């Protein structure tokens with residue numbers, strides 16, 4: 001049969017429905033709500049009351065909360081470890097018993113504090129590039145990790161991003177990150193991959209990735225997309241203020257859902273959850289009516 005020449009362990013991995021992440025089956029799209037404990041994150045202008053924000057996003061239907069204390073938008077300055085810890089640990093502690101919490105940090109010392117405060121997952125936008133101590137920490141903690149692709153550092157990544165073929169170059173870079181994580185003792189079923197929209201990419205690069213994002217399923221890990229309120233939505237959607245970009249975010253999210261992307265990192269949880277419910281109802285006759 002067609003599967004005769006596929007090694008048994010590969011066939012097993014490709015045909016075993018993924019148990020999911022953080023105990024959440026991935027038989028339907030999962031929504032990761034963004035809690036910015038940062039004074040300068042691009043989308044919300046000021047310092048949200050992080051805990052109130054967390055509760056609001058859970059009320060709107062978030063499956064996971066992603067709590068970050070260091071904005072990584074283009075040009076953002078690095079935050080000191082103790083300041084980043086001071087920003088996210090109180091918020092994590094306050095909501096960790098309500099929902100699975102992901103800590104959005106590139107630094108092992110911050111990740112350790114976040115896990116100590118109850119975080120159940122690490123989201124590293126540098127894909128373990130920034131801090132060599134991160135992979136061993138995540139391996140030791142036995143928690144899931146999202147490895148994102150970025151070309152360069154936030155300070156300079158948008159200066160002149162270039163690729164031979166962005167789709168394949170990002171694929172190869174993510175595969176290298178997954179292999180490095182496995183070498184550190186992190187099993188592949190605890191790894192989530194993310195092509196890193198806006199992280200060292202032009203608008204054309206971002207659109208090329210979005211058009212063929214299903215390619216990244218070939219890595220054998222759940223795929224996470226972070227496109228919420230980003231510049232490409234503002235530019236193509238004509239929404240100057242990031243707070244006005246929920247419709248465009250939902251449109252791109254549904255396009256990604258149509259390509260099987262399992263986890264969606266968004267600010268406007270209510271709008272995306274509503275859209276996903278309708279998408280499921282229209283596209284899946286088995287959906288509960």
Ligand SMILES: Nc1nc2ncc(COP(=O)(O)OP(=O)(O)O)nc2c(=O)[nH]1
Pocket residue numbers: 034036041042043044068070071072073074104123124125146148194196197224225226227265
């Ligand atoms: N996995 C993942 N994590 C991310 N964390 C931060 C941002 C952007 O950060 P920032 O510019 O600070 O804004 P916000 O945190 O409001 O999205 N984007 C991603 C992403 O695309 N994927």
